[in-house]
Amino acid sequence: MFIRNSLVFIVSLISFSVAAKEISPNLGKVASIQLIQQWNRDVFPDGEGLPIGRGTAIIGKAIYQQHCIACHGVEGMGSSAEELAGAEHALTDTPPDKTIGNYWPYASTLFDFINRAMHINNPGSLSADEVYAVTAYLLYLNGIIEKTSVINQKTLVAIKMPNAKGMVNIYKKEAQ
Amino acid sequence: MIKQNDKISITGGLLDRRVFLKKGLVFSVATLSSDPLHATRDDARLPWMKTPGATFSNYGQPSTYEQDVIRWTMANSMAGGNGVSWTPLHKMEGTITPNGLHFERHHNGVPQIEPERHQLLIHGAVEKPLIFDMVALLRYPMTSCFTFIECGGNSNAAWRDEPIQVAAGYFHGMASCSEWTGIPLSILLNEAKIKEPAKWVIAEGADAAMMSISIPLDKMLDDCILAVYQNGERIRPENGYPLRLIVPGWEGVLNVKWLRRLHLTNRPSMTRNETAKYTELLPSGKARQFTFVMEAKSLITSPSVGQKLENPGLYQISGLAWSGRGRITKVEVSADAGRTWAEAELQQPVLSKCFTRFRIPWQWDGKGTVLKSRAVDETGYIQPERSALIAARGKYGYFHYNAIVSWGISNQGEISHVYTE
Numbered sequence: 001m002f003i004r005n006s007l008v009f010i011v012s013l014i015s016f017s018v019a020a021k022e023i024s025p026n027l028g029k030v031a032s033i034q035l036i037q038q039w040n041r042d043v044f045p046d047g048e049g050l051p052i053g054r055g056t057a058i059i060g061k062a063i064y065q066q067h068c069i070a071c072h073g074v075e076g077m078g079s080s081a082e083e084l085a086g087a088e089h090a091l092t093d094t095p096p097d098k099t100i101g102n103y104w105p106y107a108s109t110l111f112d113f114i115n116r117a118m119h120i121n122n123p124g125s126l127s128a129d130e131v132y133a134v135t136a137y138l139l140y141l142n143g144i145i146e147k148t149s150v151i152n153q154k155t156l157v158a159i160k161m162p163n164a165k166g167m168v169n170i171y172k173k174e175a176q
Numbered sequence: 177m178i179k180q181n182d183k184i185s186i187t188g189g190l191l192d193r194r195v196f197l198k199k200g201l202v203f204s205v206a207t208l209s210s211d212p213l214h215a216t217r218d219d220a221r222l223p224w225m226k227t228p229g230a231t232f233s234n235y236g237q238p239s240t241y242e243q244d245v246i247r248w249t250m251a252n253s254m255a256g257g258n259g260v261s262w263t264p265l266h267k268m269e270g271t272i273t274p275n276g277l278h279f280e281r282h283h284n285g286v287p288q289i290e291p292e293r294h295q296l297l298i299h300g301a302v303e304k305p306l307i308f309d310m311v312a313l314l315r316y317p318m319t320s321c322f323t324f325i326e327c328g329g330n331s332n333a334a335w336r337d338e339p340i341q342v343a344a345g346y347f348h349g350m351a352s353c354s355e356w357t358g359i360p361l362s363i364l365l366n367e368a369k370i371k372e373p374a375k376w377v378i379a380e381g382a383d384a385a386m387m388s389i390s391i392p393l394d395k396m397l398d399d400c401i402l403a404v405y406q407n408g409e410r411i412r413p414e415n416g417y418p419l420r421l422i423v424p425g426w427e428g429v430l431n432v433k434w435l436r437r438l439h440l441t442n443r444p445s446m447t448r449n450e451t452a453k454y455t456e457l458l459p460s461g462k463a464r465q466f467t468f469v470m471e472a473k474s475l476i477t478s479p480s481v482g483q484k485l486e487n488p489g490l491y492q493i494s495g496l497a498w499s500g501r502g503r504i505t506k507v508e509v510s511a512d513a514g515r516t517w518a519e520a521e522l523q524q525p526v527l528s529k530c531f532t533r534f535r536i537p538w539q540w541d542g543k544g545t546v547l548k549s550r551a552v553d554e555t556g557y558i559q560p561e562r563s564a565l566i567a568a569r570g571k572y573g574y575f576h577y578n579a580i581v582s583w584g585i586s587n588q589g590e591i592s593h594v595y596t597e
Contacts, residue, residue: 024367025315028298028306035307036299039437042378042388042445049445071254080254091461096572098457106446113448116386120255120284123384167455171392171466 043112047157050111054152055133057140063130064137067119076141081120085141091166101142105167107159111135132156188511189539190493193521247277248346257285257384260327263352265345265496266480271523271531273352275412281327281350282414283385287434291418294382296402298364300440301374306367310418314404316359321401321424322530324498326351326470328427328454331577334562339593344480348581351473351498353531356422358403361396365440373442379421382436390444391423391430395468399424402435425500425529426468427575429454456573464573470500472559473578474507474534474551485589488542493520494535499553503527506552507534513546513582513596514561520549528554540585546596547583563597 043049064072069079076084076099087097100110115131117123126134136151144159145151238245245267251259261280263273273279280286291310299305327350333340340347370393377396380388391400403411403420411417416433423430429449444450444466456464474497479485493511497504503526508517523533534549551559560568562579569576584594 023317024363025312026367027312027315028304028308028364028367031297031299031305031307036297036305039297040299040439041386042380042439042441044441044443044445071252080252091457091463092459094572096457098452100452103457103463104452106451109446109448109451112388112445116388117284117384117448120258120384123284123386166461166463167451167465168462169466170464171468 041112041116043108043115045106045108045157047108047153050108050153050156051128052153053128053132054150055129055131055136056150057133057137057145057147059129060133060135060137060140063126063134067122067126068134071120076138084138087142091163099142100138101144101162103163103166105161105164107135107139107144107156107161110138111156187516188545189541190509190511190516190518191490191537191539193519193536245277247279248343248349249280255284257282260350262346262349264343265349265351265475265477266343266482267345268477269494269533271353271496271533272407273354273531275354275407275409275415278352278354278406278412278415279325279327279350280414281329281428283383283387285384286414287383288413289382289417289434294418294434294436296364296419296435297437298368298440299437300378301371301442302365302440303369303371304367306364308364313359313402313419316363318357318359318404319401320355320357321399321403321422322353322355322527323422323424324351324353324470324529324531325422325428325431326473326498326500328429328467328470328575330428331473332574334577334579334581335566335571335574337571339595341481341593343482344475344477344581348475350428351531353498354406355408356401356403356420357405357408358401358419358422361400361402361421364402365393365397365438370440374440376441376444378437378439378441378445378447379430379432379435380437380439381416381432381434383434387429387432387449388445388447389430389432389449390441390447391426392468393440395423395426423468425470425502427454427470430468454575456569456575458573459570464569467576468500470498471576471578472499472501472504472551472553472557473497474504474549474559475581476509476547476549476583479547479585479591480583481591481593483591485540485585485591487589488540491538491540492535493538493547493549494533495520495549497522497532497534497549497551498530499551499555499557500529501557502529502554504532504534504551505554507532508550508552509534509536509538510548510550511538511545514548514580517550540589542587542589544587545585546594547585548580548596550580561597562595 071081073079077086087099089097247261249261330350333347421432476495520534520536565579
C-alpha cells in the first residue's frame with residue numbers, strides 16, 4: 001500500500017514537470033542577430049558591449065557645457081541634479097560624500113548610464129564618440145585621468161576606480 | 177463600553193486582541209477635524225435621498241469628499257519625470273493598494289507605450305533568442321501573486337537626526353501591495369532554453385531612461401512573473417504598462433516597469449542603479465551591494481503622526497507589516513514606549529511577501545505615551561529598534577531602513593513622530 005502510493009506520487013510528479021514544460025504555447029519568434037545588436041546596449045566592467053569610439057576630456061568639456069551643465073552645474077557641482085564631482089568628504093567621514101570619484105566602483109558604469117539615460121531631455125542623442133568624451137571629462141573632473149588621456153574601448157576598461165574594492169556582495173555572502 | 181471582564185491586561189492600555197470580536201465596544205476615532213455630529217429634523221431625509229442619484233459611469237472615481245487621499249509627489253525641478261510619489265498609507269485600510277495610489281519611482285517620466293509596438297526580447301545565454309509581442313504574451317498561461325513592492329529607498333527620512341513630521345504614508349509609503357497577474361517567467365526562459373553559463377539576467381525597461389538592472393537567474397526561475405494585470409485591470413502606465421517584471425519581496429527597483437529586454441549573462445553588468453545607488457555605505461567605508469531582500473517592517477498607520485486623539489477612550493490601533501523573506505508570523509504593539517508588548521491580531525489570510533494588516537484595541541487614558549509596532553517573520557527575524565539598526569549600519573546607508581516606528585502621543589492627543597533612544 002505504502003509503496004503503491006509513493007509510486008503514484010512519483011508518477012504524478014513526473015507528469016507535472018512534463019506539463020510545466022509543455023505548458024508554453026511557444027509563440028516566441030526567433031530574434032535575429034541584427035535586432036539583438038540594435039537593442040542591446042549593456043556595457044560590462046570588462047568592456048563587453050562598449051562600441052567603437054574615442055574621446056578626451058578636452059572635447060568632453062565642450063559637450064558637457066552644451067548638454068549637461070544646466071542640471072549638473074559648473075564642473076559637476078551645485079545644480080538641480082546629482083553632483084558628478086567634487087567630493088570633499090571621504091566615505092568614512094560624517095557625513096560622507098558619494099560621487100563618481102570616490103564611490104563608483106567601475107568606469108564602465110559611467111559610459112553605460114550616460115549612453116542610455118543622458119542627457120535627460122534627449123536620451124540617446126549623443127554619438128559613441130561624444131559619450132566617450134563626456135565620460136572622459138567626468139573622469140578628469142574626479143581626478144582619475146589626465147585632461148589629454150584618450151578614452152576608448154580599451155583604455156576605459158583599464159581604469160582602476162579608487163573604490164573598485166569598496167563593494168561587498170551581500171547576495172553571494174548570504175548564499176554561502 | 178468596556179465591560180469589567182475585558183481586563184486591561186497590558187500596561188499602556190492595550191487590550192486582548194480578541195476583544196474586537198466581542199460586541200458593545202465603543203470606539204473613539206482619531207481625526208483631523210473636530211466637528212461634532214448634530215442631528216436635526218432635516219437629517220431624517222437628506223438631500224440625496226430626495227432626488228435621483230447620478231447615472232452610470234464607465235470608470236468609477238473616488239468620492240469627491242475623499243480628494244485628500246492622494247499620492248504625494250516630488251520631482252526634480254529641471255526634470256519633472258525624475259522623482260517619486262508616495263502611497264497615502266495613513267489614509268488607507270486593508271492590504272490592497274488601489275491602482276491610482278500605488279507609489280511611483282520614475283527615472284525619466286512615464287512612457288506612453290503603444291501596446292502594438294511593444295516587444296519583449298530574451299537573449300544572451302539562451303539557445304534560442306526570442307522576441308514576443310503583446311498579442312502572443314496574452315495567450316500564455318497566467319498566475320497571480322499578491323505581493324508588496326517596496327522601494328529600497330523607502331523610509332529613508334528616518335535616518336535623519338531629527339524625526340521628520342510628515343504623514344506616515346508620505347515617508348513610509350514607497351511601499352504598495354497589489355494582486356499582480358501574469359506569466360511565470362520560467363515558462364518564457366525555458367522556451368528560450370537557458371544555457372551555460374547563465375547566472376544573471378539584466379532586465380531593461382522601455383522608458384526614456386532605459387532603466388536597467390541585474391537580477392540573479394535563480395530568483396527569476398523561482399517566483400518572478402511578467403505581470404500584465406494589476407488588481408484585475410491592465411497595469412497602469414505609471415506602473416509599467418504593458419509589462420512589468422515582478423520580483424516578489426525584493427527591492428522595488430528590480431521590478432522593472434515597461435519591460436522590453438531580458439539579457440542572460442554570467443555576471444551582473446554593474447549598472448548605475450546597482451553601484452552608485454541601491455548600495456548601502458557602512459561606517460567602515462565599505463558598501464553593501466546586491467542587498468535584494470526587503471527585510472521585515474511594520475508601522476502603525478492609525479493613529480499616526482499628524483492625526484489627533486479627540487478624547488480618552490477606546491481606539492483601534494491598525495497597521496501594516498510585511499517581509500520580503502516570507503510570511504509575517506507576529507506583530508507586537510507597545511503603548512508604553514517599548515516597555516511592554518502585546519500581540520496584535522493578524523488579518524487573514526496572511527500571505528508570503530504580502531502586506532499583512534494587524535489590529536489591536538487600545539484604551540487611551542489621556543496621558544502622554546509612545547506607540548510602537550514590531551514585526552516578526554517566518555524566518556524568526558525581528559524588526560530592529562532604530563538604535564540597533566544604526567549600530568549595525570551607521571547612518572549613511574540611505575537604503576533599507578526598516579526599524580521600529582514610534583508615534584509620540586501628547587496628553588492633548590496630538591501625535592508626532594519620535595525617536596525613543
